[in-house]
Structure formats: structure tokens, C-alpha cells
Amino acid sequence: MSLTQYGLTNHTLTSQRRSYWTLCPQHSSFGPPAEIATKEAQHSVDDSFGVQQRTFGSAAEPIQRNPDYSVLNSDDVSYFKSILGDNGVVQDKDRVAVANVDWMGKYKGASQLLLLPKSTNEVSKVLAYCDSRRLAVVPQGGNTGLVGGSVPVHDEVIVNLGGMDKIISFDNVNGILTCEAGCVLENLSTFVENEGFIMPLDLGAKGSCQIGGNISTNAGGLRFIRYGSLHGNVLGLEVVLANGTVLDMLTTLRKDNTGYDLKHLFVGSEGSLGIVTKVSILTPAKLPSTNVAFLSCNDYMSCQKLLLAARRSLGEILSAFEFMDRQCIDLAMTHLEGVHNPLPVSPYKFYVLIETTGSDESYDKAKLEAFLLRSMEDGLVADGVIAQDISQASNFWRIREGISEASVKVGAVYKYDLSIPVEKLYDIVEEMRSRVGDTAEVLGYGHLGDGNLHLNILSSKYSDNILAQIEPFVYEWTAGHRGSISAEHGLGLMKAEKIHYSKSPEAVQLMASIKKLMDPNSILNPYKVLPQSALSPEQG
Template identity: 50%
Template structure:
């Protein structure tokens, strides 16, 4: 297929954009905790303690008393202490409706000093604590298991400062990612992280889980972008490294302990982060390919030919696009003029380029696409012609996560693997489910719908989603530790960007050595000797 045909196919896109505006919420809104689109099953979520009876409440921890509540109210005020069972539900239950805790109180402090006072009290009185941001964790890391006290950072939502010369943003941890991005857009900068859940996730939670996101290929990991942090330790001590230095080689880089610690060492309350200049031109190509090998070859050539303007390279299998199509009800961008079905290409790729000169960037993208289509590395595709079309194409990638829950639930596995072996995990899991008599897309009497794969080719991050009609132990036992064994055999990581949380705490040995695990335990014991911070998770 020639590039002229590729460009001509983009004329279908305005029709898709119109359908989005009429029939569904804006993308960011679909991830809201309170969105009617959040879940597609009305079944009550069972308590985590019921589903995992082997996990016992630590007898060291105290139970909440009226005296405790009175103290909390004296610190944050009556309105910031939530005890009503209906109001507590959203804080006790995770986004995927897989885990549900039994917390009797949520605290919503408005300052770092209030958090310090609360944590000091909880530590002295042996009250276990779960820090919570936007509650978008996909591994059960942000909700209680038993009756832990939830401390929400939702009220810490100020942008503290932004230096337009250096590009350094200082902000509270409760700032919503999309709000941070909107603020920076007004100042010609961009937040170095982008997620499908940006409409509800908090930047503090992003750092606590070391979120990777859609443009890690361009901007790198948060371990490199975060310059400093403010955090409250379990005993109430305030750690403050909110300086603006990009280079500081004096002693240990302590902030790194908190990036990816998932609330087990303290509560992040503020961040200092380097934000790149905002690209002046952005474009997206959406391509159909006939094999995973051609996905890899397209990526190799994109890195070489697009080089400095390549900002994202996402891949999706056909099954993930079928789910997205059913979820959105929209015609696929590569469907024929008289057809709305997802075409039969086994794989799809979304390539984003961004830079400072639109004419230069478009020419590079056009030259690249002509090259990969002339030799049939790429079979079909379309290119966005404006901002609306660009967002439409991104929707087909970003909506997959929520679409995978549409039958009732999803087992999500977020792993890193060497690129040659990356997609083979999806095939292995599908085969295992088939052997166990569980894999059935249309048979509603069985718990599994299908196994789908998509993710970030640029950093070797595969999202394996096993879509289910209900969370069944027989499915979980078929998947775990099978998935982690496959990852270990290929020298990968069981968590690329979602974290460990509750889901993976028993499987960390598949990625970490005994020495590494002991060092993690030693750090936890040193900074949280009473173990009150986010217990029953991580290790």
C-alpha cells in the first residue's frame, strides 16, 4: 500500500471523532472513581480477607477507638474525617473491583504538618496506615486489606511553583496528573509522564509506584525526572529534599528510596520534577501489521529513521482492538469505508512523533511510512491530520485498559521482557487457559473471556490482560505462578510499571535475588520498625 492511500484513509477519522463526542465521555473522565463507566459488573466485591484467607490480620496492630477518632478530628477537622460506610466504599475498593478492605476511617489532611501529626500518632498507637492518592492502582496497592486507617492526600493539591527557565515544577502530591499537565501547557512545558488514568491519578501516587506510562521512550523513567521529594516518615519525621538542583553528588540519593516504594516507607507530600519543553508539533500514525516480527522491525526502523522526534511506540494485538471496539462502539480507524469491524491484522502499532518544526517532522514521518509500506513491513495505516484525529487514534490504545474490564473483571499482568520474547507470553497464557478448559470468548458459562496483549515496545513493557466474567480462584491458580515462571525463564521482571502491591507480594522472588529481597526488608525494618505503613503488601 502506498503512502498516498495511507494518507487518504485518514479522511475517515472525522466521522470517528464525531461519534466520540456524541456517544461517550472524554477519555480522561472514563477513569474517574465515580464514573458510571468505571465498572460493568454490579456484583458486590468480596472482601480481600475472604478471598485470601491465608492472609491474617497482624495482631500487633490496634483497633480504632473513639479516642483515636477524637484526636483525628482535632487535627484535621470534623469534615475531613470520613466514617460513613457509604462514603468509605470508594476508598476501600480498588479500581478493578478485585480487592476490598474494611477501613473504618479515611483522613483527609490539608498539609504536610497535619500528615506528620497523624502518622506520629498512628505509629505511637500501632494503628496501621494505607496512604491513598487517586486509587488507580492495578495491583491492590492503594486500598486496605483489613481495617487500616486510610490517609488520603486529595487535599494536598497545590502547584507550589514553576520555573520557566529551568523547567522545574514543585507541587503537592495530590495534584491530579491531568491538572499538572494543563498547568504546564500554559507555560510551554509538558509533564514527563502520561497515563490513560491521568484524569484521576495523583502525581504523588505516580512517583510512589514509579509509573512508566506512554512516553517513557521519550522522557525516561521518573528515577531520572524527579529532582527532589517531600515525604513524611512513619514516626512523623518530615524528609525534605525539595531543592531544584539537577546535580547533587553529596552522599546517597535518598529520594530514590521513595520512588516505587508504594507507600511502605512513608507518605510522599511534595515533588520537585524536571519538565521538558512542550513539543510544538505532534502527529500520530496508526498501522496494521501481519506479524509480531514486523512489529519489531518497524520499531527498529522507527528508532533509526525518526530518531529525535519519536515520542511513543505502542503495540496492540487484534483481540485488544476487538475489546476496544466493543467497549467504545466506534468503527475502527483501519476499517473499510463500508465496514466498521476490526480488520484481520494480527497486530497494530501507534507511533507518535513530536518536535519543534512541523514541516520537518511531517516530512520525516512521511518518508518513514513510505519506506515501511513499500517493502510491506507495514500492511495498512492512517495518519492524523489535526488534534481531534490525533486524540481519536490515541483512544484506540488508551481505552483498552478499561475495555478489558467490560465482561466483569480482569487479571492484569504488567511485565518486562526482552523484545524477541515479549508477545510469546500472551500465546503461552492463552494455550494454558485452553488446556485448563477456561479459554472461551463466547461461552458465557465459563469465567474467562480471552487473553489480550498490548504495551510499550519502546521499553519492553507488555500488558497481559486476562479478561474474565468474574474473579474465580480456578483462573487465578491457572495463571499464578505460571505467568511469573514464564517471565523468570526469559529473565524479565514481574512488574514493569504497576508495582507489586498486594497482588505480587508473594512472587517478588521471580525478579529479585535473595540478597536484594533481604536488603529491601532491611530498609523497611529500619524506616518503619513497627510495620504500620501499607502492611500486607510489597514484600
């Protein structure tokens, strides 16, 4: 049978072999966009507290400042200048205002001081002083998070690690990178690619996010299906504890079973247990053959079956399996510049982006083409195209990576990052559409291979009525299906009080005990990750 009969012509199935892990445009808009930063800089950083209800959604009442924390004074500023120099202590209101706001303009703090350390020793001295004075601190990287974890809630001192951006070493035999926490992910990707390797994670915000922040939030991203989580790829860390102690766990060993593997406490702890300052991470070899296909499916069941077929047929070369519903494509076409729909003939309900990466060009090509033909014969794929050049592949990825960016251009967006069993993953999207009706638009997309749904509810403005339709339903539904309310974005401020939907009371209390042990004055990223009730003195 001819390929044309199945919607893929000989022309579309012709693909050149290349490696284009850095295809997508610079994502400078992620960290934070200039128009958001400019707007928020106009607000005074002297506000008594800057978080409003509409900003974090999940909190029914504004979070009160903990009166046990000290208030910054001129002596504090003088001390910080003695450590960091004048250039490392920022009091300019416009610059501090930008650091007070997340990239979406949803979370706004009222810090009056931004510190820019350039070494582990400086971070250690800053934290030791803050702990002695009980000055609350918020660690900050690229500020690309989605749950309010990297900006102050009140007047916490911001410690931004962007100045710690040195690559320390690279083992080009084993592919082990050691670097400082402030290195931007895309810069690291470029460096290791020049050495014949790739980073094990890839994110839409790679042009702004920093590796220390990635590790602190246990970021997942687009390569999770192939290379797994950062818990498996991070070999060692250097971390500064709340009292200034430098915890040296910066090993590059693949195997080390001596005692507790403490680094895992800090992977995903969102800066609440310590500040990551150095990282050693395992990078996979860069493979020469890469293909990207953009496919359409008529229903969600076909997407599920396609995922199973891809795992069985593509096996070791499958490196990404992303899905998007039609509403996502419409959003991207409307709000992203320079993108076009690869399958414009007729609208489909679902779209899937598949990437393969391997070492044998002819073998990979034959394997992918055979898989696509079988999928069409079986009715799983309605239409599709394989990228024939870097420009087409870039367009495919730009659509998928740009959905988050496009969503904030609508006005108000409620974002939820959920882990749900794959067979039930899209049910909550349909139920949410029934709940909100015509008052908002509901999108579903994400990493289907990981069971990770990004649920976005878009409206022209934030509304208590819309929020009441979303929460607590979204959390109750997820818990009822034994899912997780945070697949990869973390808890931050948005979900700190919602952790019980995914974790037992005993587990939460153990986490609180660890927090109290490692940060007894609770200066590190307060009000985030854990519910305040678990950290109260009577729970001690």
C-alpha cells in the same frame, strides 16, 4: 512510486501540525468508576476482612490481620479531629466504603476511617500518632492502581492526600514544577502546557491519578520511550516518615552529589517507607509539531522490525510506540463509546500507534512520511493512516488508552504487567492462549518501545480453574526469560509474595532491612510490596 501503491493515500498522509497532548477525554471512570463505587458502597465496612481470594488472585490463602496492630477507638478519632477538624475525619460508611475499594472493584478492605489532611504538618501529626499507637495506615492518592496497593487489606486507617493539591512554584526557565502530592496529573499537565512545557509522563488514568501516587509507584506510561522514568525526572521530594519525621529533600537542582540520593528510596516504594507530600519534577519543553499514526502489521516480527526502524529513522522525534493485538481492537470497538476503527477494511493481527513530537513542522512531516513509505516498501506495515485533525488523533489514543477500561466491562479480568525482552514479549501471550483455551480471552498490548507487555486474561467470572492455568505459570515464564513481574504497576498486595521471581533473596532481605529501619512498627501500607516472611521478627 505513488503513495497509494503502499496503502497510504495522499489523503491519509496529509496531516496538520498541532500539539495535542491533552487530546483524550476526561478519564473520570478510572478513579474508581461510579458504578463500581456504588456497588461496593452497599457492602458493610464492618466486615472482619474484605479481601477475598478472587480479588487478588496471587494469594493462595487469605492474608491474616497482624494482631500486633491496634484497633481504632473513639479516642483515636477524637485526636484526629483535633488535628484535622471534623471535615478532615470521615466516618460516613458510604464514603469510607468507596475509599475501601479499588477502581476495578477487585480489592476491598474494611477500614472504618478516612483521613483528609491538607498540609505536611497534618500528615506528620497523623503518622506520629499512628506510630505511637501502632495503628496501621494505607496512603491513598487517586486510587487508580491495578495491584491493590492503595486500598486497605483489613482495617488500616486511610490517609488520602487529595486535599493537598496546591502548585507551589514553577521555574519557567528550566521547566521545574514544585507542587503538593495530591495534584491530579491532568491538572498539572494543563498548568505546565500553559507555560510552554509538558509533564514527562502521561497515563490513561491522568484524569484521576495524583502525582504523589505516580511517584510512589514509579509510574511509566506513554512517554517513557522519550523521557524515561520518574527516577530521572523527579528532582526532589518531601516525605513524611512513619514516626512523623518530615524529610526535606525538596531540591530543584539538576546536579547534587552530596551523599546518598535518598529520594530514590521513595520513588516506587508504594508508600511503604514514607508518604510523599511534595514534589519537584523536571518538565520538558512543549514542542509545536505533533503527529500520530495508526498502523497495522501482519505479524509480531514486523512490529519488532518497525520499532527498530522507527528508532533509527525517527530518532529524536519519536515520542510513543504502542502496540496492540487484534483482540484489543475488537474489545475497544465493542466496549468503548464513540471510537471507530481507523483501519476497518480488513482485520490485521497487530496494530501500532506511533507518535512523533518535534520543533520543525516541515522536517517532521517529511521524516515521518518517508519512514512510513520505507516501512511499506519493506513489508513491515500493511496499512496505516496519519491523524489529520485533533478528533482523529484523539480517536487513535482513545483506543489505546481505553483498553484497560474496556477490559473490566467484560466481567472478570486478570491483569499482568510484565517487562520482557522485546523479541520474546508476545510469546507468553500465545502460550497463555494455549493454556486457557476457550475458557478465557487473552489480550496483549503495551509499550513495545519499553519492552512492557500488558497481559490481560478476560472471562465472564473469576474462576479458580482459570487462575490455576495462569499462575504460577506467568511468573515462572517471566522469570525464566529474565524479565520482571512488574514493569510499572508495582507489586502492591497482588505480587508482594511473588517478588522472588524478579529479585534475589539477598536483594529482598536488604529491602526488608531498609523497611524495618525506616518503619520499625511496620505501620505503612502493611501486607504490600514485600513478603511477610521477610519482615517477620525471626528475620530481623
